[in-house]
Amino acid sequence: MIPKEARAEARELRELIRYHNRLYYSEDRTEISDSEYDALMRRLMELENRWPGLITEDSPTHRVGAEPLEYFQSIEWDPPMLSLDxxxxxxxxxxxxxxxxxxxxxxxxxxxxxxxxxxxxxxxxxxxxxxxxxxxxxxxxxxxxxxxxxxxxxxxxxxxxxxxxxxxxxxxxxxxxxxxxxxxxxxxxxxxxxxxxxxxxxxxxxxxxxxxxxxxxxxxxxxxxxxxxxxxxxxxxxxxxxxxxxxxxxxxxxxxxxxxxxxxxxxxxxxxxxxxxxxxxxxxxxxxxxxxxxxxxxxxxxxxxxxxxxxxxFRAEEAVTRLLGIDLQVGRTGKLTPVARLEPVFVGGVTVSSATLHNADELERKDARPGDMVVVRRAGDVIPEVVRSLGNPGGDRSEPFRFPGSCPVCGGPVVREESEAAHRCMNPACPARLSESLFHWGSRDALDIEGLGSKLADQLVDSGLVKGFPDLYRLTEVELAKLPRMGAKSAENLVRQLKQSTGADLRRFLTGLGIPGIGRTAAGSLAERFEDLGSLMEAGVDSLTSVEGVGPVLAGSLHRFFHDPVTRDVVEGLVEAGFDPKGSGPSRNGSLSGLTLVFTGSISIPRDRARQLAEDAGAKVTGSVSPATDLVVAGPGGGSKLDRARELGIRVIGEEEFLSMV
Ligand SMILES: [Zn+2]
CATH class of the missing domain: 3.30.470.30 (DNA ligase/mRNA capping enzyme)
Structure with a gap:
């Protein structure tokens, strides 16, 4: 039996949410903040979770949640949807x-x-x-x-x-x-x-x-x-x-x-x-x-x-001009973007002298080569792009552009991940990506240095205090306390956290380096296989390839990372700063050993903590329920994953039982 008040409140919340949606989308204005809007939405979801009978087909909470389709059905239009001349x-x-x-x-x-x-x-x-x-x-x-x-x-x-x-x-x-x-x-x-x-x-x-x-x-x-x-x-x-x-x-x-x-x-x-x-x-x-x-x-x-x-x-926003050369820009995440240097041309109301070529795939598809005449488009406030090449009428063409093997900013090794369009600089200390790298280094799955947020990472790099990873470990409380918005107490905490982080294990250390393709899962497999950093660094491509989840391409780029002088230098600098990361050894025969596990609904401990507990107990944690799933840990509001688990007859346990098992 749903209380009358809950019914009335849900109705009122729905009306309010619709009202604010309409204001925002139709009239382009707002009367409440994003967080107030979220609070309305959350309250409605709470009510609907508690009393599923309250859920209506048209509830604003019900916009999401359908399972993926296999293919699109067709839909007929009568009268047809015409296109304009x-x-x-x-x-x-x-x-x-x-x-x-x-x-x-x-x-x-x-x-x-x-x-x-x-x-x-x-x-x-x-x-x-x-x-x-x-x-x-x-x-x-x-x-x-x-x-x-x-x-x-x-x-x-x-x-x-x-x-x-x-x-x-x-x-x-x-x-x-x-x-x-x-x-x-x-x-x-x-x-x-x-x-x-x-x-x-x-x-x-x-x-x-x-x-x-x-x-x-x-x-x-x-x-x-x-x-x-x-x-x-x-x-x-x-x-x-x-x-x-x-x-x-x-x-x-x-x-x-x-x-x-x-x-x-x-x-x-x-x-x-x-x-x-x-x-x-x-x-x-x-x-x-x-x-x-x-x-x-x-x-x-x-x-x-x-x-x-x-x-x-409107008037065409395309113009033809000569491609003078192709430069590479290195972005904050280490991505290399080819940029066309152009003979200046007036297009879409402004003079354009450079345009993006996006990535290697696009560049190859357009086959734009230095010296070619190219079509440049500038639409709206989107950055100008080279649309296609017209070749070099009446002249010889130069060779197609090749991505270099090393980064134009730092000279570090460049890789292109499997199934990725982008080339990336592998050097975490590359000046172009240093502040992102530092932030990543401190993230929870990596070295877990709470005080090292993205703002501080920017400050450290901009102020020149940190030019490479080892500099982090030379920071003093006095230096840190001089930074804006940094008190003596926070400076002291940060120095302590940094010091503690030098005791990190191989998995966290590898995750923190942000080597393209090496996330926490691959880092975990490597840490199981190798005793310590030294033995990993000396491993050959074959022995790297034998690690679960590491294919030949990834093994090749890892090998390169540990042997290229630029990146090897970064690792050695960290060792000098006191790091001596050890592997975890083969996974323990934990209580959940060999089981594939899925979490759904809300549980009282943070999801990544729960995941860590499950993995430490030997389980493999995946995101969706399939016939290969052994166990589902469900909190309130389990939704479609829970339904699917029941359908497949998979064992479902609550949070308490889960915690008693790990
Ligand atoms: Zn670089």
């Missing part, structure tokens, strides 16, 4: 407009709806009796992919429309990334060592077409509605259609305008082109539609395009 100049637009006026036999200039043309992925949302039922991509117009679970994770899309909407309403619009969301997402990806997305459009398309909606849910996508498949009753022009969509809780573009006649449309086009850089999303032109429903119907469609609308694209 493009015009690329004012002259062509005027021709289109004149023809329309002539054909319709109008005596005075008609009204047009002028809308920013968002550069994203077109989708349609099917609402039945006001509830989101299905959603899909445009596909070929007649048939798209059913991406309903992914669409449900887009927070600006209401799962339930506001007000009564009987029957079926098919809403069309664009799924996009706002620029600020896109930048923030890329910043986080890079901080996590992931490849950043190239541009918002590709990222939006890639994010929405994920078979696992949990991935989509982590991407901050937005939605903007631009129409409906059929005219709703009592709506006779675009302006009132947008009014209706907005009142139903669907985001519409605040820049949409009704214009009378050709001159007003041209003025609106120029205004948007001028404002383009300041808009919150990328646009590549304007869409001009007949404002009135009856005129749209009279003009009709031909083949795949409506005749009552046209996409008027």
């Amino acid at each position: 493009n015009v690329f100049s004012e002259e062509r637009f005027r021709e289109w407009e004149e023809r329309a006026v002539r054909e319709l036999g109008l005596e005075c200039p008609p009204d047009y709806s002028v809308e920013p043309k968002l550069d994203g992925l077109a989708v349609a949302l099917v609402y039945r009796d006001g509830v989101l039922e299905r959603a899909g991509t445009r596909g070929d117009g007649a048939e798209g992919e059913d991406v309903t679970p992914n669409i449900r994770t887009v927070r600006s899309i209401p799962l339930v429309l506001e007000g009564a909407v009987p029957g079926v309403l098919v809403v069309r619009g664009e799924v996009i990334f706002r620029r600020d969301d896109f930048r923030e997402m890329n910043r986080r990806r890079e901080a996590g060592g992931l490849e950043p997305f190239v541009n918002p459009r590709n990222a939006a398309s890639g994010s929405l077409r994920q078979l696992d909606s949990r991935i989509t849910s982590e991407r901050p996508l937005s939605f903007v509605a631009y129409g409906t498949a059929e005219w709703p009753p009592d709506v006779s022009d675009m302006h009132s259609l947008f009014g209706l969509l907005g009142s139903l809780g669907l985001p519409v573009n605040p820049w949409n305008r009704t214009c009378t006649g050709c001159e007003q449309v041209c003025a609106a086009y120029r205004r948007l082109e001028d404002a383009r850089e300041e808009l919150p999303w990328d646009i590549d032109g304007v869409v001009v539609k007949m404002e009135r429903a009856d005129l749209q119907e009279r003009m009709g469609t031909i083949s795949r395009s409506p005749r009552w609308a046209v996409a008027w694209k």
Whole structure:
């Protein structure tokens, strides 16, 4: 029996959350902080966990959680989702407009709806009796992919429309990334060592077409509605259609305008082109539609395009120039990015003299070589990129660019991990990546130096106090206490923690070095196999390859790491600072020896601590339940993993029992 108060509170929370979602996504403003919003969401989840009967199909908490799909179902569009004809100049637009006026036999200039043309992925949302039922991509117009679970994770899309909407309403619009969301997402990806997305459009398309909606849910996508498949009753022009969509809780573009006649449309086009850089999303032109429903119907469609609308694209943002050379930039994580040095060229409103070539794969695909003529694109505030090479008309071409074997900044060894596009500098003490390396060195899985956060790491490097790892171990309390926001007490603690860290075992030591491909798992296997650092450093490629989880490529790069003078020097410096890391020996025959274990739900000790306990007891910890799972440790709110475990008849235990076993 669910208490009446809980029911009322859940209803109120849902309304509040929807209200704030709408404010944020439709009106671009907020009344509460992120943490207040999270608190509302958390409280609702608590109630729903406690009384699952409270969960409704449309609950804002229920946007995520579907299991990955095997493939996309198809979804049919009738009437089909048409694509617009493009015009690329004012002259062509005027021709289109004149023809329309002539054909319709109008005596005075008609009204047009002028809308920013968002550069994203077109989708349609099917609402039945006001509830989101299905959603899909445009596909070929007649048939798209059913991406309903992914669409449900887009927070600006209401799962339930506001007000009564009987029957079926098919809403069309664009799924996009706002620029600020896109930048923030890329910043986080890079901080996590992931490849950043190239541009918002590709990222939006890639994010929405994920078979696992949990991935989509982590991407901050937005939605903007631009129409409906059929005219709703009592709506006779675009302006009132947008009014209706907005009142139903669907985001519409605040820049949409009704214009009378050709001159007003041209003025609106120029205004948007001028404002383009300041808009919150990328646009590549304007869409001009007949404002009135009856005129749209009279003009009709031909083949795949409506005749009552046209996409008027902005001036090309591409230009051709000569590629003078290719430089390499080393990023904070050690990633080497090839950058094109260009003969300066005016494109997209600014002079561009360098452009990114992204990575080795892209460079090879485009086959851009120094001396070639190349096409450069600059769209929105995305960094300029080289789109393709035109070769060197009338001249000989130079050799294709080769990535060097050593880092242009520090001379350390460069590797390209298996299945990775990026080349990375392996030297943790490389000046380009030193502050990230120090932060990683202090992280919990590595040397676990609590005081060594990312801010302090930056300060240590910027102040020149630390130029390499051994410098960390020469720091004095007096030196540290001079840094901004560092008290005597913290300085004392840090020096003590650093000193303690020199007693770390081989696993932590290896994890801390941040060698590409060596995370805590591989480091653990190496620490089991090798007695101490010395024997690991002298090991041949064959004996490294015999370690579980270390393939020939990884073995090769490890071997290189320990033999290249630059990186070997870093390790030897640490040994001089007092490190003498020992291996753990073959894993003990613990109480959970040989078992594969999965955690789910919330448990009272930190998850990584629980994981450590399980591993120390000999278990292998994995993230998802499969027939290979032996044991599931479940806390409250276990969800789909728990269901799956029960389905497969896998033994499920609680936290207390788990703790008694380790
Ligand atoms: Zn380097």
